[in-house]
Structure formats: structure tokens, C-alpha cells
Amino acid sequence: xxxxxxxxxxxxxxxxxxxxxxxxxxxxxxxxxxxxxxxxxxxxxxxxxxxxxxxxxxxxxxxxxxxxxxxxxxxxxxxxxxxxxxxxxxxxxxxxxxxxxxxxxxxxxxxxxxxxxxxxxxxxxxxxxxxxxxxxxxxxxxxxxxxxxxxxxxxxxxxxxxxxxxxxxxxxxxxxxxxxxxxxxxxxxxxxxxxxxxxxxxxxxxxxxxxxxxxxxxxxxxxxxxxxxxxxxxxxxxxxxxxxxxxxxxxxxxxxxx
Amino acid sequence: xxxxxxxxxxxxxxxxxxxxxxxxxxxxxxxxxxxxxxxxxxxxxxxxxxxxxxxxxxxxxxxxxxxxxxxxxxxxxxxxxxxxxxxxxxxxxxxxxxxxxxxxxxxxxxxxxxxxxxxxxxxxxxxxxxxxxxxxxxxxxxxxxxxxxxxxxxxxxxxxxxxxxxxxxxxxxxxxxxxxxxxxxxxxxxxxxxxxxxxxxxxxxxxxxxxxxxxxxxxxxxxxxxxxxxxxxxxxxxxxxxxxxxxxxxxxxxxxxxxxxxxxxxxxxxxxxxxxxxxxxxxxxxxxxxxxxxxxxxxxxxxxxxxxxxxxxxxxxxxxxxxxxxxxxxxxxxxxxxxxxxxxxxxxxxxxxxxxxxxxxxxxxxxxxxxxxxxxxxxxxxxxxxxxxxxxxxxxxxxxxxxxxxxxxxxxxxxxxxxxxxxx
Numbered sequence: 001x002x003x004x005x006x007x008x009x010x011x012x013x014x015x016x017x018x019x020x021x022x023x024x025x026x027x028x029x030x031x032x033x034x035x036x037x038x039x040x041x042x043x044x045x046x047x048x049x050x051x052x053x054x055x056x057x058x059x060x061x062x063x064x065x066x067x068x069x070x071x072x073x074x075x076x077x078x079x080x081x082x083x084x085x086x087x088x089x090x091x092x093x094x095x096x097x098x099x100x101x102x103x104x105x106x107x108x109x110x111x112x113x114x115x116x117x118x119x120x121x122x123x124x125x126x127x128x129x130x131x132x133x134x135x136x137x138x139x140x141x142x143x144x145x146x147x148x149x150x151x152x153x154x155x156x157x158x159x160x161x162x163x164x165x166x167x168x169x170x171x172x173x174x175x176x177x178x179x180x181x182x183x184x185x186x187x188x189x190x191x192x193x194x195x196x197x198x199x200x201x202x203x204x205x206x207x208x209x210x211x212x213x214x215x216x217x218x219x220x221x222x223x224x225x226x227x228x229x230x231x232x233x234x235x236x237x238x239x240x241x242x243x244x245x246x247x248x249x250x251x252x253x254x255x256x257x258x
Numbered sequence: 259x260x261x262x263x264x265x266x267x268x269x270x271x272x273x274x275x276x277x278x279x280x281x282x283x284x285x286x287x288x289x290x291x292x293x294x295x296x297x298x299x300x301x302x303x304x305x306x307x308x309x310x311x312x313x314x315x316x317x318x319x320x321x322x323x324x325x326x327x328x329x330x331x332x333x334x335x336x337x338x339x340x341x342x343x344x345x346x347x348x349x350x351x352x353x354x355x356x357x358x359x360x361x362x363x364x365x366x367x368x369x370x371x372x373x374x375x376x377x378x379x380x381x382x383x384x385x386x387x388x389x390x391x392x393x394x395x396x397x398x399x400x401x402x403x404x405x406x407x408x409x410x411x412x413x414x415x416x417x418x419x420x421x422x423x424x425x426x427x428x429x430x431x432x433x434x435x436x437x438x439x440x441x442x443x444x445x446x447x448x449x450x451x452x453x454x455x456x457x458x459x460x461x462x463x464x465x466x467x468x469x470x471x472x473x474x475x476x477x478x479x480x481x482x483x484x485x486x487x488x489x490x491x492x493x494x495x496x497x498x499x500x501x502x503x504x505x506x507x508x509x510x511x512x513x514x515x516x517x518x519x520x521x522x523x524x525x526x527x528x529x530x531x532x533x534x535x536x537x538x539x540x541x542x543x544x545x546x547x548x549x550x551x552x553x554x555x556x557x558x559x560x561x562x563x564x565x566x567x568x569x570x571x572x573x574x575x576x577x578x579x580x581x582x583x584x585x586x587x588x589x590x591x592x593x594x595x596x597x598x599x600x601x602x603x604x605x606x607x608x609x610x611x612x613x614x615x616x617x618x619x620x621x622x623x624x625x626x627x628x629x630x631x632x633x634x635x636x637x638x639x640x641x642x643x644x645x646x647x648x649x650x651x652x653x654x655x656x657x658x659x660x661x662x663x664x665x666x667x668x669x670x671x672x673x674x675x676x677x678x679x680x681x682x
Contacts, residue, residue, distance in 0.1 A: 061517045062517060063516055063517060083519055086517060086518065086519035089517070091514060091517040093510050093513050093514060094510075095509065095510025095513065096509065096510060097509065097510035097511050097514040098509065098511065099272060099509065099511060101271075101272060101276065102268070102271055102272065102275075106268070106271060109264075110268045111514065113260060113261060114265075114519075118260055142275075
């Protein structure tokens, strides 16, 4: 087990002493966090509510600016090469982040265009992904008519149309039926096998244990531990699952915050 | 360019599928302009065709009260009423009728007005004639004659403009009657020695209209209403535009947009171009209604002449200003409950201080200054410059620049605000 793997070789994401304190907050949401995420991994960021997962991902995606510290993605600094980073990352937010009154195809063509894709290439890519996720026959239906699981799948396609080298997934399977969840997980694993790095947050520890090749447990804005699920389980006495490791590290008390 | 075009296409699809927004953007302004112009036109017709009932209480029964009655009746605007249930009304009854709102006004002619006026004029004429050596020594002197007053009662709900117009008319009428009396008495006294005096007014006024080519530009309700309400409609784009931006926050699409490899300005320009097209469609629809539909409804047609290009330019710049305001409102608002009421109210306020309802010159001095800060005032004046004052591009250019600068400032603030939000 290794609390910080900042110096791991061939890390696609390198985070160094990254901190974020919201203007009206009393405490740091992310506090001097350092982490290296190896290329080609499915990397799970796990933690209780308020641990700093979403804040960390928001900084890595360029949605909010860090208070201090630094990070690079594929060696590009967010300070000077933000455009390169944005071109090579994909984001699948927890919200559906789709236009309800547009069809699935219209949504995907729009977001693909925003990544500089166009013409036949874009159309082929859209059809391929829709087909892989079982949505091709619903492509001309408006998103507002879709079920939650269908929306999640379109939300996923919108994030990977441009084949990003790093894909950020914020609770990509929350609130979906088991069939949709399996399709999503299988699709993501296949995408990972093509060489992409997936950075994933979830509260589903069983899902994370099965899905992720490495995980980090965060709390109070810092990395408590990081490694493969098996490494983490074997490092905690009497732990049989990632959930046992998680509870032993962050405790059982409620973590409500507002 | 490809991204911008994709943004425009997306915004157009979103708008086309939003029935509420389409109604706000196209149906409401057309309904507004037709309704307002019909009402205004109807008011003018009421004044000229259907007469306003006026109570006239005549305590004088002389030539002056007769003259007042004839003048009021002769104006064609008033229907004179002096009796109720077969008997003459008293001043008290007339006052009650007016103050209770059953009649808009009453005119009370005092006792002996004609006689006292004659006496007063007689004294003055005699004095003048005596001073110039024409008058006779034996002329009687009547001493000072008391000033008389014609009392007017108005329904308290009567608009000030109507009261003012009626008071001015009666004042003018009484002055003319007084002058006529003077002339008549002089004529009577001097009939043997001078030719008949002309009692016709020497001074008249004539309103000179601006000329476009060989045609006079005669203002009418349509020429005022179409530009004013077109501008109002253009600024109402603030509501659907700000809601569009707020929805993107709620749907989470803004989060995705911010992670895309493009500046936020591309998103803003996509919205600007789309809504600018909407503004211009609104404008041409309003003009078409003014030119083609109004005559069919019995209203004055909008006279466009060769001014459509300049009018289009004003509409375009006004559209930019409205869109800038909408973008700022949508950027700073967090919910539709914030943006929609604020947008609607602020457009009404901008219209009010811009002079859409009350002319700027009729406002208090401070409000006239405030009016100069309203983009709707710049747009309205530019429209009036073109349509009513026959001005060219040189005259309206400063106003157009102000509208465009307003757009740039609004969008600039929006982008800065967005940047600041990322650094929370």
C-alpha cells in the first residue's frame, strides 16, 4: 500500500500538492493532495460525502481553479496547456448534461462538433457508439423521452465521442437499472482496453472493486490510501472487501454536510 | 467557424422546439402592436366621432354664454347637456354629476357675464375714444367692473392631458369672445367715421412637416407605435435568452460546455447569432404588419418609403443590445424564477424610462437624464430619427455605436463573471 504514488513512472495524471478552498468555506475541500494516476488504469476515487472527489475532478477537468498546487495530464500543465488538456480529456458528469428537447443524435453531433469533429467521421462515430450501447434505433427520439438508463448511456457517449486519452466519470451508473449498468461497465472496460485511462468516482464500493484496476480512498481532501483493491484489502486486518477497508479508514459516522 | 455554426444550429433547434419561447418571441409582440394601435386609433375616433358629454350651466343667458355654447357645439367634440329630466340643472347638481364620474366635465357660466363684459369693454372703449378726442364728454362712467370667472368641474379620474387641452380651448374661446366684444363696440362707436373693422384673427400657425422627396412625413399612431413596440419586442428576447442560459446550468450541459476545448465566447456567439436572426424576423414581421395588415384593420399604414435599410440597421443594433442584456442576466441568474420575472420587469422599466410610453421631454429632469442611459431610448430615438425625422446614417450613427458598446460591455461582464465563478 502506498499513500501517495506521485513518482510512479508513466503516470498520465500527476497531481502535486493540489489544494482547493472555496471562498466561503472554513476548510479546504482538497488539501495538499498529491497523486499519480498510471496510464491505462481504471482508477477509482472513493470517499464519503465531502471527501473532495468531485472538487478534485472539477479541477482536473478545468471547471474550477485550484487555490494552490499543480497538476499535469499527459505532461501538459493545466496552467499553460489547458487547451491541449481539454482536447484530450472526456467528461461524463453526474448530471445528464444533455439537451432534453434535442434527439440523441442531435446532442451527440453537437458535442462532437465542439470537439472539432465533423462530417462523415462524426456521423459514423455517433452511429457506432449508439449501436454499441443499444441505442441506435432510438437515435431520432428526443432525450426527454428516454429512461434514466438510456440517458446515462447517451451521457457516456457524449464524453467519449472524441476518443479522449483520459476519461473522467462522476458516478456514471448512479440511478440506472442493472441491465444499463452492465452495458455501461462493459463498454467502459472495452474502451479502457484500447489504452484510455478512466478516472471514476462512485459510492458503489462493490462495483468499484470489480471495475477498477486501482483505487484511492479520499477523506477530508486528502488521499488516505491508494493501490489495487486486493492490495488495500490485504493491508487491513480482517478486511474481506473494499467496503471493509473503506469503513476502517473513514469510520462509520454520518458525513452529512451542507 | 465549424463550432460556431454547430452552436447556431443547436440553438435554433432548441428554440424551434420551445413553443413558449416562440409565443413570447413572435405572437405576443404582434398581438401587442395590433392591440395598442387599435386602442389608440379607437381613442382618436372617439374624440372625433363620438362626442364627449359636457354639462353647461348657464347663469348668464347672454351673448357670451351663447357664444360658449356655440363654440363647444361647433367644435364637434362635445355634446352639450343643460337639463335633466326636463328641467335645468343647478351648479350643485352638475358638480355632483361630474364628481361622481357620470360626466367628464361641467362648465358654469356666471350670472351677468355678458352684461358685465359689455360694461367693462364699454368703459375701456369710451376711455380710449375720449383720450384720442373722439369720445363724448357725456358718456357715463360705470366704475370698476368685477372680474368674472367661468368655473370648470372635472371628473377626478379625467386624465391631465384631457383637462389641460379643454382648459386651454375654453381660455382661448373666452379671449376671442372678449376681443370680439371690443371690436364690436369700436365698430358701433366709430361706424360713421371708419370702414368696417375686420374681426378675423391676424395670426395663425401652420405645422411644417419634415419632407421625404416630394412627400410630407405626417406622424400618426402607427409611425409611433411600430418602432416603439418593435423595440419592446426585441428587448423581450431577454426572457427566453436568459432562460436558455439558466436551463443549461440546471441541465448540467453548461458543465460539459466548460470542459470543451473552446472558449466560452463561442457559446455566447452561437446564442448571439441565433437570437439576432430572431430579432430581425421579429422586426420584419412587425413592419409587415404595419404596412400590410394595419390598412386591412382600418388603421393608418406604416410608411416605410426607402428607409427599410436604415431601420434594419437600427433593429440589428438594438438586437445586439437586447441580446447582451439577456446574456448577462442569464449568466448571473441561478434559476428561471430569478431570470424570468427580473427580465420581464427590467424590460418594462427600460421601456418606461426609454420613452416608449411617456415622451422623454415630459419626464422630470432627473428621469430625462436616466432616460439617456436606457438602450431602449437610444434605439427608439434612432427609429424616430429615421421614420419621423427623416435623418440619415450620420445622425443615427452615435446611437448605433452606443447600442453596440452596450452589447460589448454586457458580454464582457458575462465572460468576466463566468471566469470569476470558476475561481470560487
